Every structure is written in structure tokens, then in C-alpha cells.
Amino acid sequence: MDLMECDQTLLYFDDPIAPEIEVLIAKASDAYGNGGAETYLLQAYSLAPKQLVVLVALYRYYFYQHRLNNALIIAEQALNVVGQRLDFHSGWLHLQTDHIEQVERSAVGLLRFYLLILKASAYLHLRLGHYLEAQAQLEKLIELDSQDCLGGQMLLKWLPTHKTVIATEEE
Numbered sequence: 001m002d003l004m005e006c007d008q009t010l011l012y013f014d015d016p017i018a019p020e021i022e023v024l025i026a027k028a029s030d031a032y033g034n035g036g037a038e039t040y041l042l043q044a045y046s047l048a049p050k051q052l053v054v055l056v057a058l059y060r061y062y063f064y065q066h067r068l069n070n071a072l073i074i075a076e077q078a079l080n081v082v083g084q085r086l087d088f089h090s091g092w093l094h095l096q097t098d099h100i101e102q103v104e105r106s107a108v109g110l111l112r113f114y115l116l117i118l119k120a121s122a123y124l125h126l127r128l129g130h131y132l133e134a135q136a137q138l139e140k141l142i143e144l145d146s147q148d149c150l151g152g153q154m155l156l157k158w159l160p161t162h163k164t165v166i167a168t169e170e171e
Contacts, residue, residue: 017053018047018048021044021047021053024041024043024044025053027040028040028041028057032061037061041058042058044057049077050081052081052113055074055077058074059071059074059120062074068127072121072124075117076121078117079091079092079118082113082117086103086107086110086114088114092118093136097143097144112150115144115145115150119137119141119152122137126155126158134155135156138152138156139156
């Protein structure tokens with residue numbers, strides 16, 4: 001399956017969004033510079049916790065505020081939401097190539113988004129020093145994206161410089 005194919009595929013931001021959620025996200029954008037954005041984003045989240053636009057907005061907010069633990073929590077929630085929509089009920093760890101190949105053509109964008117969330121989660125684990133989690137997620141990403149369209153190999157190459165940390169974690 002070509003993960004970069006964009007024809008006739010829905011993307012996460014194509015989902016219908018309630019007007020009140022749009023207003024809250026716009027208010028968060030306007031309030032970003034004065035420190036009030038999180039309140040609006042959390043209000044949007046409380047109204048629509050499975051709305052991907054809300055999860056992405058909240059993830060970006062936390063990421064750019066360098067609140068990586070919060071960003072990781074949101075990334076994991078987004079993985080669960082998208083995984084449910086793709087019928088990946090057993091989670092990323094148990095995904096196999098056959099699961100990926102069974103995704104309908106119209107959901108390739110959502111599949112690509114799922115894999116990018118997995119990559120983002122691995123990156124956050126790297127930044128937080130959770131090397132074993134990062135390695136497991138990156139290896140799964142590379143297994144599922146055998147052509148490395150999403151660049152998992154680049155992040156995995158960073159891990160060998162931390163072999164002593166990984167060995168220490170395993171002990």
C-alpha cells in the first residue's frame with residue numbers, strides 16, 4: 001500500500017466539526033500569546049474528546065510549550081481514537097502488515113495519520129529518555145512502513161548512541 005497516496009482519501013481535518021468547537025479552537029489560537037489558549041483547548045476537549053482536530057490542537061499546544069509528558073498523553077489518546085476508527089482494536093504493538101493492507105483506500109490518509117502519531121509518540125519518548133518505548137514504537141513503524149515513507153529509520157538511527165542507557169534500562 002502506498003502511504004503517500006492522497007487521491008480520494010479523507011484526512012483528519014476533513015472530519016465535520018461542531019461550530020462551538022471551531023469557536024473554541026479559534027479563541028485558543030487568538031489567546032496563544034497571552035497564555036489563555038490552554039483553557040479554550042481543554043474546553044474543546046471536554047466537549048469533543050475524540051475529535052481529531054481538537055486532539056491535534058492540544059498536542060501541538062503542549063509540544064510547543066515543551067510540556068512533553070502532556071503531549072505524549074494526547075498522542076496516546078489520538079492513537080487510540082484513530083486505531084478504533086481503523087479497527088486496530090489491539091493497539092499498535094500487535095499490528096501486523098496484514099492489518100495495514102486491509103485498510104480501505106479511502107482511509108489511507110487516516111492510516112498515514114495513525115503511523116505519524118506513532119512516530120510522534122516515539123519521538124516524545126526519545127526526548128523524555130524513554131528509550132525502550134521509543135525503540136519499540138520505531139521498530140513497529142518501520143515494520144509497517146517497509147519503504148520508510150514516514151522516516152522512522154532516521155529516528156531509530158539516533159538510538160545506538162544511547163546503547164548504555166538502553167542497557168541500563170533493561171537491567
